[in-house]
Amino acid sequence: xxxxxxxxxxxxxxxxxxxxxxxxxxxxxxxxxxxxxxxxxxxxxxxxxxxxxxxxxxxxxxxxxxxxxxxxxxxxxxxxxxxxxxxxxxxxxxxxxxxxxxxxxxxxxxxxxxxxxxxxxxxxxxxxxxxxxxxxxxxxxxxxxxxxxxxxxxxxxxxxxxxxxxxxxxxxxxxxxxxxxxxxxxxxxxxxxxxxxxxxxxxxxxxxxxxxxxxxxxxxxxxxxxxxxxxxxxxxxxxxxxxxxxxxxxxxxxxxxxxxxxxxxxxx
Numbered sequence: 076x077x078x079x080x081x082x083x084x085x086x087x088x089x090x091x092x093x094x095x096x097x098x099x100x101x102x103x104x105x106x107x108x109x110x111x112x113x114x115x116x117x118x119x120x121x122x123x124x125x126x127x128x129x130x131x132x133x134x135x136x137x138x139x140x141x142x143x144x145x146x147x148x149x150x151x152x153x154x155x156x157x158x159x160x161x162x163x164x165x166x167x168x169x170x171x172x173x174x175x176x177x178x179x180x181x182x183x184x185x186x187x188x189x190x191x192x193x194x195x196x197x198x199x200x201x202x203x204x205x206x207x208x209x210x211x212x213x214x215x216x217x218x219x220x221x222x223x224x225x226x227x228x229x230x231x232x233x234x235x236x237x238x239x240x241x242x243x244x245x246x247x248x249x250x251x252x253x254x255x256x257x258x259x260x261x262x263x264x265x266x267x268x269x270x271x272x273x274x275x276x277x278x279x280x281x282x283x284x285x286x287x288x289x290x291x292x293x294x295x296x297x298x299x300x301x302x303x304x305x306x307x308x309x310x311x312x313x314x315x316x317x318x319x320x321x322x323x324x325x326x327x328x329x330x331x332x333x334x335x336x337x338x339x340x341x342x343x
Contacts, residue, residue: 098157099196101228101238103180104147107343112143114336120321120328126294128325133211135328137163139171147343153178155196158203161214170203171215174222189231196224196242208249219248224256235263252294253280262303269305269315274298277324297324305338313338 104110116139123133139161146154155176162168176198184191200220208217221244228238239259246252255278262271276298301319308314319332 098143098155098174098176098198099178099194099224099226099240101192101194101226101230101236103151103178103194104145104153105342106147106149108147109341109343110143110145110338111341112141112336112338114141114143114334115139116141116332116334118330118332120330122329124297124321124324124327124329126326128323130329133328135163135212135330137161137214151180155198163212163214167207167210167212167214169206169214171206172200172218172220173203174198174200176222188233189229192226192228192230194224194226194228196222196226198222198224217249218246221245221247234265235261237261254278254295255280267306270303272300272302274300279325295324295326297327298322301332303334311340 117137118139119134119136121132121134122130125131139159141157141159144156148154155178156173158173159171160169161171176196178194178196180192180194182191182193184193198221200218200222202215202217202219206214206217208215222242224240224242226238226240228236230236237260239257241255241257244252244254244256246254256275257278258273258275260271260273262269264270277296279294279296281294299319299321301317303315303317305313305315315334315336315338317334319334321327321330323329
């Protein structure tokens with residue numbers, strides 16, 4: 076897995092109100108290495124799961140652009156920054172909620188056929204602009220959120236991997252809320268390509284409330300699945316595509332998303 080770029084499999088989870096588990100994976104960049112990814116996404120739905128989980132008519136067509144940066148501080152620690160721009164319509168667009176994360180690898184345990192990785196991450200999400208948040212086409216909630224994640228990943232020496240992560244989200248503003256994210260993933264990376272599939276469940280720990288946000292809102296719960304395909308063009312550059320679909324939930328659109336993007340790598 077020398078040439079594939081492991082940050083890719085989280086890019087489907089950034090750039091909208093739906094990124095929940097945070098931009099965390101089980102791979103660590105080298106000290107001084109900077110990975111930069113730019114993603115273009117389209118997301119749409121015609122049905123919305125209301126506070127009871129029933130489907131109602133509602134149409135949203137969104138376009139988003141996301142910047143993702145990951146920098147290796149030392150062999151065990153990395154800094155991550157995200158900045159999404161979302162457009163639902165001319166009145167509801169702008170930079171949404173960015174985030175800053177510290178990722179720390181607690182352990183990397185070698186076995187005969189692979190490695191077990193244990194990683195802890197903490198992050199803070201915050202609004203990057205004063206976008207409207209009081210209508211069904213709003214791009215987000217203007218939320219300030221503390222996020223914590225614990226991740227286990229097994230890297231086989233033959234190229235494939237499996238991972239699982241969970242943690243807690245504490246929304247501090249505009250109101251106090253908590254949620255539990257769970258993510259499982261499997262994939263393979265070679266010198267010619269990287270591919271993965273994943274399944275996520277996001278569970279609000281509060282009673283579900285009526286949602287007024289077109290992307291996701293207070294009390295949102297959902298299950299979704301997706302995948303990514305990445306092809307390296309050079310050791311410092313690659314391209315990718317992928318998609319995701321909401322399988323069900325409450326206060327969430329029954330959406331489908333498609334992604335295209337590029338990745339650049341600079342070694343310090």
